[in-house]
Amino acid sequence: MTRDEIRNGVFRALAQVAPEADMTRLKPNVRLRDQLDIDSMDLLNFAIGVHKEFKIEIPEADYPQLATLDGCIDYIAKAKA
């Protein structure tokens, strides 16, 4: 799975919790919650969306690694490797 494919999957999961967001303007190293006006419930739903999109189990302790776009892509790439 390429990083671009992962990025697109992350965008699909994000669109479920923040449908109004312009994904092309996301900064890769800035916390998603600071860019998208989302809260912990949205982040939980996002994590569930990533779980469904990529068929990976994400322990609660790993949630902080999903804080940024790049963090998400790195985490998923590692999990799918």
Place this chain on the structure above:
Amino acid sequence: MPQLGADMNAGKLQQWRKHVGDKVQRGDIIADVETDKADIEVEVFSTGTIEKLLIQPGERVPVGTVMALIREEGKPFVVETPAARAGVSVASPASPAAAPRVAPATPAKAEKGRVHISPVARKLAGELGIDPATISGSGPGGRITLEDVQRAAQARAAKPAEAPPEMDRAARMRQAIGAAMARSKREIPHYYLSTSIDVGRAMAWLANENLKRSMEERLVYGVLLVKAVALALRDFPELNGVWIDGKAIAKAEIHVGAAISLRGGGLVAPALHNTDRQSLGELMKSFRDLVQRARAGSLRSSELSDPTITVTSLGEQGVEAVFGVIYPPQVALVGFGKIVERPCAVAGQIVARPTITATLSGDHRVSDGHRGGLFLAAIERLLQDPGRL
């Protein structure tokens, strides 16, 4: 047009989901209505057959306007308001720019004691969203009769319309919230209490509990807070209710309204029905669903009309303590701030403990600081023993 909160004066019918002749059951969605705060799915509260649809999609009508007539099964068709008899479409079909302005709800005025009103008239007034205190009674001793309520509904429906300036949803929501909060601060003698609660045990319990749960079943700590409030309310019924017609009415069922912020500004506080009777897992599922639907604009009318208390948390915004404004006609609001580590004395040692500040905004017409303080203490006890939640 149901009144879905103190900040709603009118609603615009988007579409009917049922047709004349359709059978409906209590709880069915009959229409979609746009309010200043959200798009709402309107439920029916009786079982029967749609007799007549009185409002057309696109019409904006005041709260209390009869929208449809339902013939209840096995009952004679007797309650028909004058507006309904006349087939009055209260407001002309209009574009948003030409929609009629709706006068703000008239504040209750007869507060010298109980409002004298017949049970059937009170029921109709409740269904129409008309405050009995605003109706002049023509019965014996000034008692309000069914006909008085019907006349009041007709008079309200016949109010001349003015074209309001066009406002977007965010501006209308801000105006609606402002009106409700101004009413609250004007009419409700608030008192405020706060206490600091050690949530170390609750957080440890939650982390352990979530290890046992699948991703979709994991809990957030906010659910523990809401459940603790709901369970504590069982012993403080005076805080779980409303103030209507100059008197407090304690509600038998506990429906916590969860304050949910909306993207682009504003908030709603829809009900988590029977909060105290839901397991944490059920409550989490309900909460997730409610947040998603609130932000997608698909709440149900009962979710906005049923809350018996509001719980709000601004911890994620970095706020340490929330001293909220009570949402009328409710009589209490519980607030939670962020979890912060504070030095605590434990067994003679100073240790850092995660703590949260819980606050109560109470209505002094209904309760006082003594009971409010005991209520906060009850919440704390429950959070110290999270297995009970």
